[in-house]
Amino acid sequence: MWDNKKTNTIENDWANSLFSDQHFKTAIDQSPTATSIYNFLGKLVYCNQAFSRLWLIEDSKLKEHKSSYNLFNDTEFSDDIIQIKKIFEFGQSWKKSPNKITRSISEEDDLYLSSTFFALEKGNGRIEEIVLIQEDVTPLLKTNAALRKNIKEISVLKDALDVSNIIIEVDRKGMLIRANDHFRAISGYSESEINSISIFQMRSGNRHDSMYRNLKNTIKKGRIWKGEIENRSKNGCIYWTETTIVPLKNAQGSVQSYLEISSNITERKKAEEEIIFLNYKLEKEVLKRNEDIRNAISELEAFTYSVSHDLRAPLRAITGFSELLNEEFGNELSNEAKRYLEIIQNGTDQMAQLIDDLLQFSRVGRIELKKKMFDPIPIIYGIINKDKMNPTSSSKFIVFSLPQIYGDPNTLTLVFTNLILNAIKFSRQAEDPQITIGFKESDKEVICFVKDNGVGFDMRYSNKLFKVFQRLHSTQQFEGTGVGLAIVHRIIVKHGGRVWGESLPGVETCFYFALPHKKKDV
Amino acid sequence: MSKKDEIILIEDNPMDSELAIKAFRKAGVIGVIRVLNDGAEALDYFFGMGKHQGRNSLFIPKLVLLDLKIPKVNGLEVLDLIRSNRFTRTIPVIIFSSSAVSSDIVEAYKKGANSYLIKPINFKEYCHTLKLLADYWLSFNKTPYS
Numbered sequence: 001m002w003d004n005k006k007t008n009t010i011e012n013d014w015a016n017s018l019f020s021d022q023h024f025k026t027a028i029d030q031s032p033t034a035t036s037i038y039n040f041l042g043k044l045v046y047c048n049q050a051f052s053r054l055w056l057i058e059d060s061k062l063k064e065h066k067s068s069y070n071l072f073n074d075t076e077f078s079d080d081i082i083q084i085k086k087i088f089e090f091g092q093s094w095k096k097s098p099n100k101i102t103r104s105i106s107e108e109d110d111l112y113l114s115s116t117f118f119a120l121e122k123g124n125g126r127i128e129e130i131v132l133i134q135e136d137v138t139p140l141l142k143t144n145a146a147l148r149k150n151i152k153e154i155s156v157l158k159d160a161l162d163v164s165n166i167i168i169e170v171d172r173k174g175m176l177i178r179a180n181d182h183f184r185a186i187s188g189y190s191e192s193e194i195n196s197i198s199i200f201q202m203r204s205g206n207r208h209d210s211m212y213r214n215l216k217n218t219i220k221k222g223r224i225w226k227g228e229i230e231n232r233s234k235n236g237c238i239y240w241t242e243t244t245i246v247p248l249k250n251a252q253g254s255v256q257s258y259l260e261i262s263s264n265i266t267e268r269k270k271a272e273e274e275i276i277f278l279n280y281k282l283e284k285e286v287l288k289r290n291e292d293i294r295n296a297i298s299e300l301e302a303f304t305y306s307v308s309h310d311l312r313a314p315l316r317a318i319t320g321f322s323e324l325l326n327e328e329f330g331n332e333l334s335n336e337a338k339r340y341l342e343i344i345q346n347g348t349d350q351m352a353q354l355i356d357d358l359l360q361f362s363r364v365g366r367i368e369l370k371k372k373m374f375d376p377i378p379i380i381y382g383i384i385n386k387d388k389m390n391p392t393s394s395s396k397f398i399v400f401s402l403p404q405i406y407g408d409p410n411t412l413t414l415v416f417t418n419l420i421l422n423a424i425k426f427s428r429q430a431e432d433p434q435i436t437i438g439f440k441e442s443d444k445e446v447i448c449f450v451k452d453n454g455v456g457f458d459m460r461y462s463n464k465l466f467k468v469f470q471r472l473h474s475t476q477q478f479e480g481t482g483v484g485l486a487i488v489h490r491i492i493v494k495h496g497g498r499v500w501g502e503s504l505p506g507v508e509t510c511f512y513f514a515l516p517h518k519k520k521d522v
Numbered sequence: 523m524s525k526k527d528e529i530i531l532i533e534d535n536p537m538d539s540e541l542a543i544k545a546f547r548k549a550g551v552i553g554v555i556r557v558l559n560d561g562a563e564a565l566d567y568f569f570g571m572g573k574h575q576g577r578n579s580l581f582i583p584k585l586v587l588l589d590l591k592i593p594k595v596n597g598l599e600v601l602d603l604i605r606s607n608r609f610t611r612t613i614p615v616i617i618f619s620s621s622a623v624s625s626d627i628v629e630a631y632k633k634g635a636n637s638y639l640i641k642p643i644n645f646k647e648y649c650h651t652l653k654l655l656a657d658y659w660l661s662f663n664k665t666p667y668s
Contacts, residue, residue, distance in 0.1 A: 317537035323645035352643040
């Protein structure tokens, strides 16, 4: 029912003249579409509630708005006056394309309106009023814009995918449904052949059973599979692809077809295969080289051993027969001849020592270390006590407590023997020869040292200390063959340790060797 | 020890064998000292073959000194063959070698050597070693045939 009180802001006379049917008027009033009516002067003669809401007109301001507003003065329609006037004249309707309307200062209130004018004909055919229906099309436009953007993005992606990837769609039986240009280029199949080839024709046929089993099981369950596939083109060429297979499901959720997106990785595969081949070749070469080196080393050692060994026999003959000469014909020999014999004896003694040392040096190279934790103290005292039995020795010994050390006791005994005997030898001429044996320990290693107050060595030649047959003193000064420290070096290096010497000649000379700790059992 | 007792010296180096004979004589050894020049000759001798065909292989030497590094059949092989024959397996065999390599020593004992001596280079030591050897093996030691 039409309620006067509720609509008292509306000019009832006008309205009544316009809407002969009150029910119809009520319907228009309540319509969600903003509807307004103007006379030929452009004056607003009617507007419904939706119109007020659209233009944010409060009820109290409605009357004022109606009296002041003129369609022909509205800047919104300033370009459209001719069109609007045409409607009055010819009775056509006209739809203005949506334009942006600023309702208030807030941008959020901006909206897009679609305005439709149509003539309101009186019974006599005259047109005195026009109706304006305005619709807020903002949400529609926004949706459209978003859709267009999405479509554009997708098509860009599709183009990019098409250019870079091989894309095929396969039905559930494995027959190709469609394929992109890239696929045709790489596989050699023509457009017309696409629908007659099956996925199984495309695979290389080389056995990758477990991979195919996994593929089948995954996509059967509707899951995405990713992996590398070996394919065969129409003319039999092998090409590798890195492939993603996506099962495409229908609305009911069952798999309809499979989309295969692949990139060509043939070059990469070739490179990988080449690397594997090169590595294999390299490995073989390294193995061969290692074996060559091992052979060379063992040959060299066998040689050294054999030479040292075979040198002993003639040496024995020289010493033996010169001794026999002296014993059996001594009284027939002049003193000078006896002196010569003595020189021969000394020479052979020295050579015998040299051979013994060389033999030991060679043996140390081949010996297999049997590492264990052991106490070095008894070994050290064994060496010291032997020296104490020598009546000419005047060395004093200070032995600090040593920890258990981890290494091969047999070869490390040689190390201690060489270092201690060296210390005794080179401090022999000191006034008060003193030898100190001790150790330091760090996180990584145990460092043992043997210190003496003997002649020492010139630090400038310290790099020559551990070289075989290298001597820093003359044989007249100190006897020796120059093998002792080389043996020490060989043994310590074999243990994975380090050895070095420091000297302040005449004051203090110290030899150190460091052995790594036993590795903890993992 | 008597003049009939025989010492076998298996040694290819004539200087070495002469030195050994000298040293034994200096030590007062009066028996036969027979030198066999290589492993093959040693085997011929022990088993009465080749040049030693017809030798009574039941005649057992008092002592054998065996060098390891000898031509044709090496010392360890000779020892092995002596030990695997029932007539010769009880002969006292002493290795007399330049080698101080532990593997040689171990192998020699494994194959049944009775002793292992390293030839000293110094002649005085050499004589001393052979004197001790002769005193022990030829005088004190009892063999199955003495």
